[in-house]
Amino acid sequence: MIDQKPIPIPRHRTAMVRHTLSQPMSLAVRHGIVRRGMTVFDYGCGQGDDLRALASAGVEAAGWDPHFAPEASRNEAQIVNLGFVLNVIEDPAERVVALKAAWALATRMLVVSVMIVGAVPVDGLRQFGDGYLTARGTFQKYFQQAELKAMLTQTTGIEPVALAPGIFALFRSPEDEQDFLLERRRGRRASTSAYRTDRPARVSSAKPQLVDRIADAIDAIARFALQHGRLPHPDEMPSDVHDLLTTERVSFARALEISQDASINEELFGRAASERREDLLVHQALNILNRSRSASRPSPAMVRDIRHHFGSQQQFAEQALEYLHGLADAQRTAAAMRRAADNGFGAIDEDGRLVIDSARVVDLEGLLRCYVGCAVYLSGEIGQEHIVRLDPLHRRTTLFPLTDKRQPFPETVSSITIDLKRQDVIIREDPRVLVRKADVFGMALRSRQRSIEAQRRVANGGEEAKVLVRI
Numbered sequence: 001m002i003d004q005k006p007i008p009i010p011r012h013r014t015a016m017v018r019h020t021l022s023q024p025m026s027l028a029v030r031h032g033i034v035r036r037g038m039t040v041f042d043y044g045c046g047q048g049d050d051l052r053a054l055a056s057a058g059v060e061a062a063g064w065d066p067h068f069a070p071e072a073s074r075n076e077a078q079i080v081n082l083g084f085v086l087n088v089i090e091d092p093a094e095r096v097v098a099l100k101a102a103w104a105l106a107t108r109m110l111v112v113s114v115m116i117v118g119a120v121p122v123d124g125l126r127q128f129g130d131g132y133l134t135a136r137g138t139f140q141k142y143f144q145q146a147e148l149k150a151m152l153t154q155t156t157g158i159e160p161v162a163l164a165p166g167i168f169a170l171f172r173s174p175e176d177e178q179d180f181l182l183e184r185r186r187g188r189r190a191s192t193s194a195y196r197t198d199r200p201a202r203v204s205s206a207k208p209q210l211v212d213r214i215a216d217a218i219d220a221i222a223r224f225a226l227q228h229g230r231l232p233h234p235d236e237m238p239s240d241v242h243d244l245l246t247t248e249r250v251s252f253a254r255a256l257e258i259s260q261d262a263s264i265n266e267e268l269f270g271r272a273a274s275e276r277r278e279d280l281l282v283h284q285a286l287n288i289l290n291r292s293r294s295a296s297r298p299s300p301a302m303v304r305d306i307r308h309h310f311g312s313q314q315q316f317a318e319q320a321l322e323y324l325h326g327l328a329d330a331q332r333t334a335a336a337m338r339r340a341a342d343n344g345f346g347a348i349d350e351d352g353r354l355v356i357d358s359a360r361v362v363d364l365e366g367l368l369r370c371y372v373g374c375a376v377y378l379s380g381e382i383g384q385e386h387i388v389r390l391d392p393l394h395r396r397t398t399l400f401p402l403t404d405k406r407q408p409f410p411e412t413v414s415s416i417t418i419d420l421k422r423q424d425v426i427i428r429e430d431p432r433v434l435v436r437k438a439d440v441f442g443m444a445l446r447s448r449q450r451s452i453e454a455q456r457r458v459a460n461g462g463e464e465a466k467v468l469v470r471i
């Protein structure tokens, strides 16, 4: 029976002491959404630990909470965090009021996080409204991913972007959203430091002292070039680069020449260009698939990338469509999965699914990255080492977070299945499944793993251990 009694509910008791940043704020930092010099407002800040952590890193952070900081003013900020607030409010209408108020304060984006179905067992909890009453008398509503997404869209009129299960971002400007999506799809390659070559790589026609004097400008130009696969326009460099060049009486064109001579390795530059092309195609294909509202509003830098790498917007659109047709082609997908397995990026299981270490996803062909990208669009990133299983036949992608990949025998802790047909995310706290590193990671551990499996079999009274990939 549904019990509607104890009111008022002591909501503030849900606020815990945090010793590290909360998951939504740490995700925002990892994605570069929150950076030094930006302003953050924490709506429903609880005990304020996120605020202290952000401030210690040079982020201007303020917050308000009806219990812990009721006198604080509710100010606008570039980024507003509504962290695990909606799920503690028992009245659905009040959730909408809180969401609207938080959105109204966000000048660039709002990050919303809630508890999600499957995250915590609810056995034995008393039902209350559309959620549960906990043993401490607090209320918890566990959202479905699709349900939260629908609520955010209806309330703000903006289609949110999933950052992780239960965590969405709402961007004010389509340009910001496009930049964010492209950079996220670039995955680990977002870091340009791996592409940097030691300076000076080739003989420069400039005096050595000049190279040293404008070293910061050269670094900034090289970083840009190796990220975009093209040289920057003057307005794409920050003002301190121009100030330095003015002081040293070096024109921007000359600085580009010097950078090319001194710091941009041609081979890496060529590779950066082809990676940017593929990243843009994957990005655009996913924009089309997901009917992204911001797709028609790329940032100026992205417009220049497109013109540089594809000639025109039309040619770019045509090539992205061509890319999408590949996704619907089962034979092409199967062949791409087979190539991935042959290249040692993962294994094909007995049901023809590709099982791969998440760290290797960035190395997959664009077609398969589109598959994973569709899943990430719905679920967001899970921010933990995991295995990815692609099942194009059933249009499902499953993510398996791992205990610890460094262990000889990592185990899965749960499974997050993204059903691309139903456009929903299903989380299961599965019984632990042993991961055969030999199969998934291409390591020579098979015999030891087999003996562990044998031990498990004995412990299970002769029953086979559950193994993620059996070939």
Ligand SMILES: C[S@@+](CC[C@H](N)C(=O)[O-])C[C@H]1O[C@@H](n2cnc3c(N)ncnc32)[C@H](O)[C@@H]1O
Residues within 6 Å of the ligand: 011, 012, 014, 015, 016, 018, 022, 043, 044, 045, 046, 047, 065, 066, 067, 068, 082, 083, 084, 085, 088, 089, 094, 098
């Ligand atoms: C689970 S805590 C989360 C606190 C903090 N955001 C964090 O992530 O640590 C939920 C907080 O929401 C606050 N809260 C309750 N009703 C609220 C409302 N209508 N608007 C804003 N915050 C509310 C509570 O006082 C509580 O501090």
